[in-house]
Amino acid sequence: SANIIVRANSFNGSSAIDVSAAGELTIEPYGNVFSSAYSTSGLTLGSALTGLTIGKSTNTANVTIASAVDVAGPITIYGGDIAVNENLNTTGGIAAGDILLKGSGNIIQASSKSFTTSGGDVTLWADSDGSGTGYIQLTGGSNSGITSGGGNIFLSGGTDLATGYAKGAAVKDETDSPGYIFYIAGVHLRN
Numbered sequence: 001s002a003n004i005i006v007r008a009n010s011f012n013g014s015s016a017i018d019v020s021a022a023g024e025l026t027i028e029p030y031g032n033v034f035s036s037a038y039s040t041s042g043l044t045l046g047s048a049l050t051g052l053t054i055g056k057s058t059n060t061a062n063v064t065i066a067s068a069v070d071v072a073g074p075i076t077i078y079g080g081d082i083a084v085n086e087n088l089n090t091t092g093g094i095a096a097g098d099i100l101l102k103g104s105g106n107i108i109q110a111s112s113k114s115f116t117t118s119g120g121d122v123t124l125w126a127d128s129d130g131s132g133t134g135y136i137q138l139t140g141g142s143n144s145g146i147t148s149g150g151g152n153i154f155l156s157g158g159t160d161l162a163t164g165y166a167k168g169a170a171v172k173d174e175t176d177s178p179g180y181i182f183y184i185a186g187v188h189l190r191n
Contacts, residue, residue: 009035020046024053024073032058038079040086041066048072050092055079060104060129074098074120081105089116096120098151104129106169111191112141122146123154126166126186130159135184136166140191155187 003023009030019025025045029035038054038061045052051073054063063079065086073092082103090097097120101107107126109115115122127134136155138145146153158164166186 011038016042016044018044018046020048022048022050024051025049026053028053028056029059029061032056034059034061034063037062037064039064039066040069043067045069045071047091052076053078057102062105063103072097074100076100077102079103079105082107083110084108084113084115085110087114087116089114090120091118092120093118094120094151099123101125102128103134104131105134106137107134108137109139109144111139112144113139114144115146117148117151119149119151121151121154122148123156123161125154125156125161127157127164128159130164132167133169134166135168135186135188137184137188138190140189144191157186 001022004021005026007028007030047070049071052071053076055078057078059078060080062081063077064083068086070089075088075090082101088099097117099115099122102125107124124136126136134157157166168186169184170181172181
């Protein structure tokens with residue numbers, strides 16, 4: 001029932017880790033930043049967890065959510081680019097069940113994935129370093145999107161969430177020859 005802190009600058013993504021405690025789980029670097037990108041691949045979380053935090057507010061290494069997260073408390077993820085390739089669900093309720101994704105780069109929700117709270121706020125905060133690069137993309141697809149159960153939903157960016165904004169980008173499509181440039185809006189809602 002105790003809180004668990006896992007502190008290391010890098011992780012071996014091929015190791016299977018099963019956490020079924022009834023406390024909060026924090027996975028963070030020793031210093032300010034993970035030494036390489038972090039992925040939750042191989043991480044299995046029990047629904048009795050009362051919170052999950054990945055990274056620190058200073059982390060600029062990329063973070064990938066590669067396994068489903070279903071916990072009974074807040075979910076907080078700090079990174080450079082944050083790729084959410086599986087569902088995020090918290091049953092904590094109101095402020096005890098907020099979701100915060102704060103990236104210095106882009107935040108991308110993969111196709112057919114969802115963020116769900118029970119009245120908690122959902123905050124997607126891109127370009128948090130104010131560098132002018134960092135967008136939010138909700139890819140869409142069946143059963144995708146954000147369901148807050150009445151909580152606030154914030155899609156923003158910059159150094160100040162209230163006055164800043166996510167910043168769009170020009171992206172070269174390498175699948176076409178000679179490669180076309182297309183544009184992603186600061187907040188890009190697809191499908």
